[in-house]
Every structure is written in structure tokens, then in C-alpha cells.
Amino acid sequence: MSIEQLAETAQAMVAAGKGIIAIDESSSTCAKRFAGVGIDNTEENRRRYRELLLTTPKLSDYISGAILFDETIRQSTSDGVPFAKYMSQNGMIPGIKVDKGTHALAGCPGEVVTEGLDGLRDRLKEYYGLGARFAKWRAVINIGEDIPTGTCIEANAHALARYAALCQEQGLVPMVEPEVLMDGNHDIETCYDVTEATLRALFNALYEQNVLLEGTILKASMVIAGKDCPDQADVDEVAESTVMCLKSTVPSILPGVVFLSGGQTDEQSTAHLNAMNQLGNLPWPLSFSYGRAMQQAALKLWSQDLVGNFAKAQAIVYERAKENGLAALGKWEG
Numbered sequence: 001m002s003i004e005q006l007a008e009t010a011q012a013m014v015a016a017g018k019g020i021i022a023i024d025e026s027s028s029t030c031a032k033r034f035a036g037v038g039i040d041n042t043e044e045n046r047r048r049y050r051e052l053l054l055t056t057p058k059l060s061d062y063i064s065g066a067i068l069f070d071e072t073i074r075q076s077t078s079d080g081v082p083f084a085k086y087m088s089q090n091g092m093i094p095g096i097k098v099d100k101g102t103h104a105l106a107g108c109p110g111e112v113v114t115e116g117l118d119g120l121r122d123r124l125k126e127y128y129g130l131g132a133r134f135a136k137w138r139a140v141i142n143i144g145e146d147i148p149t150g151t152c153i154e155a156n157a158h159a160l161a162r163y164a165a166l167c168q169e170q171g172l173v174p175m176v177e178p179e180v181l182m183d184g185n186h187d188i189e190t191c192y193d194v195t196e197a198t199l200r201a202l203f204n205a206l207y208e209q210n211v212l213l214e215g216t217i218l219k220a221s222m223v224i225a226g227k228d229c230p231d232q233a234d235v236d237e238v239a240e241s242t243v244m245c246l247k248s249t250v251p252s253i254l255p256g257v258v259f260l261s262g263g264q265t266d267e268q269s270t271a272h273l274n275a276m277n278q279l280g281n282l283p284w285p286l287s288f289s290y291g292r293a294m295q296q297a298a299l300k301l302w303s304q305d306l307v308g309n310f311a312k313a314q315a316i317v318y319e320r321a322k323e324n325g326l327a328a329l330g331k332w333e334g
């Protein structure tokens with residue numbers, strides 16, 4: 001796989017006015033989401049739900065690709081078309097979550113490191129064969145008293161860079177995701193400092209591991225106050241802080257940055273993205289790779305009538321994709 005092909009895929013992922021839908025919840029995370037709305041967490045319900053999302057009519061107007069889970073990339077539509085094939089035929093790039101989740105980081109109480117490097121080369125080979133053209137790895141940085149430590153930030157950055165290098169070797173674009181969590185009562189300045197240190201460590205590690213930035217996408221968390229902070233910043237402050245933090249840490253050669261929603265409401269996630277793009281003069285496209293903020297309204301409606309509300313839920317998915325697609329251009333009007 002040439003760097004030109006990786007760069008082409010990366011650019012297509014952040015094509016103007018398009019973003020990614022993250023539907024890579026593990027079966028246990030899916031269980032939580034389904035339990036919240038009273039749906040049984042069976043394999044068939046997970047398959048049917050992913051089918052609902054991926055076969056939303058005209059989804060590719062605003063969606064360039066989707067991140068799948070291991071189970072999902074092996075599943076098919078009700079007509080028997082493998083999801084990855086269905087996506088390629090309908091103008092969307094299949095992606096795959098390849099990390100094995102977070103585990104307690106020894107020696108660092110309250111902190112986690114993402115695992116999954118063992119055997120990753122072979123798994124990437126298989127996923128490429130199944131149609132995946134990009135892969136995601138999520139690292140998690142907690143903010144709290146005396147954390148994050150430099151040890152945690154470095155360990156996660158190192159793992160992200162090792163994974164990214166393996167992805168490029170196997171022809172997949174790495175979507176590197178260091179998520180600074182919104183949990184806690186920290187203020188926006190603290191989030192800024194932690195995000196800045198995390199991104200700086202990440203890009204140093206990518207350089208050390210010979211990762212080509214032209215064929216890499218950053219999935220970032222926004223610079224935002226903790227959920228329990230009494231002093232919540234307004235939309236413009238979140239947008240300005242996030243863009244300033246990215247500009248000071250992310251090389252301009254990167255093809256694009258997409259955001260996770262991380263527990264923001266649908267409206268917040270769209271308003272923040274829109275405000276960032278309205279600032280203009282950005283070195284890279286800023287778009288979305290939302291999970292909950294793309295899905296939660298549709299999931300709720302579907303749960304009320306799995307047969308009768310299938311198409312209505314798809315209409316909501318399309319609407320959320322459109323709103324976020326417009327926000328990626330700074331053209332969302334609320």
C-alpha cells in the first residue's frame with residue numbers, strides 16, 4: 001500500500017461536509033445502550049440495529065464512513081450483503097475498532113492504558129481482507145486529583161503510535177483517538193492543559209514510530225469543562241479553546257481532525273463543531289466521528305417499535321448526519 005493510497009483514503013474520510021458515524025460499540029457497551037431503552041441485547045438485535053444505521057437512505061450525502069465492531073464487520077444485511085461490502089457499494093468507507101479496551105495502568109491508581117497490540121498485525125490483515133480501510137484505537141485520559149500523570153500520557157501515546165505504524169504497514173489509515181474524558185468537575189482550563197500535553201505526546205510518539213501523518217486522522221475530544229463543573233463555558237469558548245489547542249499541537253500536514261461527542265448532547269456537539277468551522281482559517285478540515293450524538297435519538301425511537309419505527313428512526317439518523325455535515329462546513333443554522 002502506497003502512502004498516496006493511504007492519503008487518498010484519509011482525505012475521503014474528511015471530504016467537505018462529511019463525517020464518520022461511530023457504531024463500534026463492543027457487545028457489552030451495546031448492552032448498556034440497549035438496556036437504557038429496553039431492547040434485548042441479542043446478536044440479531046445488534047445486527048438489525050447496525051443495519052438500520054448503515055442502510056439509512058442517502059446516508060452517504062453526509063457520511064464518508066463508519067467505524068464497525070469486530071462482530072459487525074462479520075455480519076450482513078437482511079439480504080445477505082456483508083455490511084462492509086454494502087458500505088463500499090454505497091459510497092462509504094468501512095472502518096474497524098481494533099483496540100481491546102482500557103485496563104488499569106499498573107502503578108498509576110485511577111488511570112488506564114489501552115491494550116490490543118499483541119497479534120494486531122494479523123488482525124489488521126484479516127480486517128483488510130474483510131474490507132476495512134481505516135482502523136480506530138481509543139486511549140482514555142482521566143482528569144482528577146493529581147492525574148493524569150506523565151506516565152499515563154506517555155504509555156497511551158506510545159501504544160497509539162505502535163498501532164498507527166502497524167495500520168499503515170497493512171494498508172489501513174489509523175484514526176488515532178486520545179479521549180480526554182468529560183467526567184469530573186474540572187474547569188475548561190484544566191481540560192485545555194491536559195489535552196495539549198496529550199496531543200503533544202501523541203505527535204511526538206507518532207514521529208518516533210515513523211508514522212506518516214499524511215495518512216493519519218486524529219479523533220479528538222473537545223476542550224470543554226468537566227460534566228460536574230459548575231462553571232460551564234459557552235459554545236464560543238469551547239470552539240475557540242479547542243481550535244487554539246489543536247493549532248498549537250497538530251501539524252498542518254494532517255489530512256483532518258474528527259471529534260467524538262463524549263457525552264455532549266446532540267445539540268451541543270453540533271453547535272460546537274459548527275462554531276469551530278465558523279472561525280475559519282483552519283489548517284485541516286474539522287469534522288465529526290460521533291457515536292452517541294449520531295445515534296441516541298434514533299435508538300430511542302426505534303426501541304418503541306422495532307418493526308414499525310425502523311424507517312422513522314432512519315429518518316432521524318439522516319437528519320443528525322445532515323446537521324453535523326452542515327456543521328462541518330460552519331453552515332448549520334440551529
Ligand code: 13P
Pocket residue numbers: 022138177260261262263289290291292293
Ligand atoms: P461518542 O461520540 O459517543 O463519544 O463515541 C465516539 C467514539 O467512537 C468513542 O470512541
